[in-house]
Amino acid sequence: EALADAGFAPNRVYFLDCPTDTIVERLSLRRTDPVTGGQYHLIYNPPPSLEMKRRLRVNPKDAEASIDEDVLAYESPLEEMMDYYVSSQTVNADQDPHTVFESIENLLVKPLPKMTLSAQ
Numbered sequence: 001e002a003l004a005d006a007g008f009a010p011n012r013v014y015f016l017d018c019p020t021d022t023i024v025e026r027l028s029l030r031r032t033d034p035v036t037g038g039q040y041h042l043i044y045n046p047p048p049s050l051e052m053k054r055r056l057r058v059n060p061k062d063a064e065a066s067i068d069e070d071v072l073a074y075e076s077p078l079e080e081m082m083d084y085y086v087s088s089q090t091v092n093a094d095q096d097p098h099t100v101f102e103s104i105e106n107l108l109v110k111p112l113p114k115m116t117l118s119a120q
Contacts, residue, residue, distance in 0.1 A: 014088065014089055015078070015088055015089070015091070017094070018093035023071055027062050028062055028063070030062050032056065032059065033047065033055060033057075035052075091107070
């Protein structure tokens with residue numbers, strides 16, 4: 001409602017559906033190399049060497065407690081938002097990132113229904 005009140009009306013709304021365990025796994029295992037700035041994931045994109053793995057750092061936002069807070073903040077207004085955006089679509093985000101991207105891309109390229117202007 002705040003968007004509509006500000007004069008913004010999205011023509012498409014997508015909700016990503018993903019179990020909390022998957023979210024925690026994806027975020028809590030992210031690491032950054034302070035030397036190169038490279039981004040790594042300990043399972044899906046591990047660093048190429050043991051030396052690099054030893055120097056990786058964790059962003060405080062990737063701590064499990066922080067992730068749990070963010071998930072709660074996302075989920076608390078979720079039902080209300082889904083009720084408000086009745087034409088929204090839910091995407092299964094419990095898949096590999098490329099598949100999720102392709103799912104959203106597929107929804108984006110579909111033409112929007114034609115809007116009719118009411119008589120003035």
